[in-house]
Amino acid sequence: MEKVIGMALTNNFDKEVNPEEWCSKEPIHIPGGIQAHGLLIAIDNQGIVCYVSDNLIEASKVPADAIIGHSVRLLNEFFGKQKDSNFILDLIDLANQNEIFRPVNPYAIRIEHTPYNLIISKSDTHYLLDIEPEYSSLFEDPQNTVGAGLSQMLADRELGTILRNAVIQVRKIIGYDRVMIYKFHPDGHGEVIAEDYELALESWLGLHYPAADIPSQARALYKANPTRLIADVDQPPASLLANIDKPLDLTNSSLRAVSPMHIRYLKNMGVSSSFSVSIVVDDILWGLIACHNYSPRFINYKQRETAKLVGQVLSSCIGMRDQELAQKERIKLQGIIIDVTRSLIDNERIVSLVEQCGSQILKAFRASGFVLFFEGAVYSVGDVPSDDQIEQIAHQFVVMEDQHCLRSYSTELDLEAIKLDSSRFAGLLSCRLTHGIKDCLILFRPERASTVTWAGDPTKLVSMDASGKPFISPRNSFEQWVEECRGQSDDWTEVEVEVFVKIKDELNFAIARKIDELRLLNDKLRDAYAELDSFTYTISHDLKTPLTAIKAYAELIQRKSSEPIILDMADKIKGSASRLNQMVQTVLEYSKVGQRFVNKQRVNMKSLINEIKDHLLISRANDQLQLEVLKTPDLEGDPILLFQVFLNVIENAVKYSHKQALPKVVIDGSSMYQETVYRISDNGVGISDEQQNAIFDLFSRVGDTTEFEGTGVGLATVRKIMNRHGAQISVESNIGAGSTFILRFPNSVGA
CATH class of the missing domain: 3.30.565.10 (Histidine kinase-like ATPase, C-terminal domain)
Structure with missing residues (x-):
């Protein structure tokens, strides 16, 4: 018996639940349905149908129990193919060559004489067959204009100009009412940094959107599947049917149903259709080309792939520009590594690094304070916290043994327990010297006060529907809302972290060199000490013979003479010889201790x-x-x-x-x-x-x-x-x- 399979996504929630936490846990990759403009089938390695969308059942007029659990070839005639054709499994075999899944998409089929695109992707042990219309809302094939568009987009070397050119060209290609470049910040929130739009619309340039608008699991899907089309927010989804209980992962499906919360979000903005292309730089989701239309709009697979090409070119441009900036920054900071190395070579004391290079380090890293926490002592330059707070920072490496670096631009949040002054020490970068000990280097930065203009109050996530029930919504209002940001510093760049780690490595190398020198000196001292012990023992032992003779001659004089003065002198010689013999004996005992x-x-x-x-x-x-x-x-x-x-x-x-x-x-x-x-x-x-x-x-x-x-x-x-x-x-x-x-x-x- 077939059943509806998937996770029930609903807007209702317990009032005790944190809405932002709810957003980040919504299982949007297994929605249990697809967008109804297409059809979906999921088959196993043998071509047996395991999942099917209910609208395919309706379109094919074949009962669900006659499809689910049977060979996909049952639908050949529905797809306009010969009854005994094995074309789907042949396409999958072709895609699996060289043990890497590379489908040949799209594959053209016809359903009741209407052209469709068959798009094949993988989902764990299953193959997803997305079936989409060939028709498009675009009047002109974007492949004819993309070449000229890319040329105009790249006509300038300055990134801001490239981004402005990009939104203009993308809007010409796909014809959406609004096209934006949406950049993600390190904490996950986004900002519109370039846009092109219909004159009747208002500008969103410079507006910020909280991380809950596009939560972490949504960002992961954007990275995995670079294009995302929502053709019509008012079209109800088609449910998935199956004869098993496991939800189907639709991460790679172009038809994946949309979260009810995101549908509500788009409707709140008056958007009927959206399309996005991911901008991925160095395997990190840098941002999106985000497109909005105020009426339903469908772009077919080939046209979406053409738009994806624009995103890939833009990703490469941003990546190359970031590399250029990083290289310039690296060259600029290289001098401080040379200064540190020279200081450590020229000075006997490791801690002289702070006095010799502290000011240069502060300038190079745009820092206000620098600390070397070494062997339980604090050596610093500039504005730094108390010794007790510095030791607490160093102790973090003991608490978090797997961490070699601490990096924060908001210590008030990241190191709350230490209670640092967030205006003076908002930013922190620290590297530990050696695993298992507290010794470390620390940089501090003061806060950089700023204002952020949000598209509505980012804290108001709970709304009420017509019946008075609460539902989660990013906002019902997108009126600008200005927030004064305190307690944050400029973030540390990857190059700054890289160079700071190199300074730490130079310090460790110098410490190791000093240890080797001390070990060599200790070996030499040990040898000299042993040689001195042996010498002392030999001399002391050899002195006993002449002392015995002196004493014997003194006694002989006493026996041979009766002169009082001579007897007194002989007695003094005997006493001196006895005292000297006692001293020699104690020196022998002292020497034996070292040899025993x-x-x-x-x-x-x-x-x-x-x-x-x-x-x-x-x-x-x-x-x-x-x-x-x-x-x-x-x-x-x-x-x-x-x-x-x-x-x-x-x-x-x-x-x-x-x-x-x-x-x-x-x-x-x-x-x-x-x-x-x-x-x-x-x-x-x-x-x-x-x-x-x-x-x-x-x-x-x-x-x-x-x-x-x-x-x-x-x-x-x-x-x-x-x-x-x-x-x-x-x-x-x-x-x-x-x-x-x-x-x-x-x-x-x-x-």
Whole structure:
């Protein structure tokens, strides 16, 4: 049983529905019907009829159930062909050569001795057969005049003149009452930028129309099917019949029925027939040649194709002119890339780019502010937002990981959450430097206040019919309505974006070059450090032999002589040799730290610290010493090296506090997610600010060196061990108020 197939398009709607949203969701590619001046059949690959327009049933006098589900050859005689002809499938086979569907359109047929055009197109797995009259409302075949028309259209190089010539020539070719060039703006709304019309009509030049007038899905159809004819807005559509439930996609059909909303729109303007040719530039719908007639008008397929040729030539002209302008702009901006490259080569610091080239960048991009957000810091020139707002902009690259560029001429709408001053920072162009981090370049532009003249109030989309029911309509009134536009800047051109990305690439290249230089320097330092360690160890080891000999000779002198002065001198030689031997031993220990492999493991710090405590309490110089151990969280590290660290630091704390009446040393640890921190505090002599900066250097000692024993190597060794563990040591101290050494160890992932 055949059924009407398609989507029910109606003007009635729930009052809670947003009309503009409704417009963009209307399924106009599957209207379930066609314009009634033609007939339609849809067949599958085998030539079986799957869909048919109800007016074909009426014209052929063949019942629907005798056509749907049967071979299209059943209609051969209706098309004026032999009963057994296979001409439709032969045409489809010819169109499918080389695996690319290229139909030979139109194909002439006759229905009851009247000539018709058969136009074949594809719709998913089906073939659409549009059957249109051969007759036309045009008195003269446009093919005879199009050549001369194109010559006159292209008689000037200036685009505005070409567009004005184009509407004049198109109107001569097709004879419509009004012909316009309708250009789409980036937000989807349109503007009449050229027109030619009957003298009795009023001018629409310069009028703007909201995006809802031609919503996004309609623009997609204009791009897919470059010509669109609506022959008579008062003619009811013919429904499609089928024996399946799936709606038929009529995107490529020349007969596709018209949205009731668009019919209402045309009627509101008093238009009876419309015709359009798409202007497509670089695969983007740039605009339309839009034609209106105030009485019904039909143009046959061949004549529409001739008009399409005008659109294609105009598209090429606009594309070539855009390329010329882009090339001029590219050449103009090329200088800034050279300046940036030179600056990055000549300067050690990456951020010097802002100081060196900031002013030139502002001028080249017609910007008011420029920012380099690098390693968490803001470097800027010109008028820029607060550091906090800049960081929020940079954070957008973390939120939108797939974005490498942010581009806006209305930050008030596009970056609403950041709350930028829309008068100063209406436009924004930003490129991130590297994936996964916030570092980025940002340009700002101030607003460019302007007025837009709309063809009626663009916000009034809801009207009432005679019965009081609401219906969606673009407008019932097309009286001019002026709007003051604020919070918008000039849009960023494609060339500006392209050049800004190149500046970002140059910056990334310079950063990579600096990283390579640092890596090479680090390798050289590592080699020199290892060589110095080896040299220190060798010299220290070799010094032990002569020191032993010096000490032995001093002892021999003491045994051989009884002179008090000689014995005293020999004793001083022995003491000096012992102190020097101790220094050599500590230097050897320091050298071994650099050569030793760090064997990291989980270390029981309670056991390690208690062992140190027991050792120090036995050898303490002051019986009143309080050595207090609080929390001892475990660490990841080399047990031997960690023992050396804590022994040195705690031993120092005991040594520099033992002259107090009640010396006290406290060891306390705390563990957080990222690090474990130990604090070792004493109430000793304290360390001056000047000494705090040097105590971790080799042979650096605190306070009176005659009062406290030491070599000045212990804390240098501690810092070296800490560095090898990726850890840090620091001190907080005041003279006479004791010291606190802070040891920070990074926690292992998952620890």
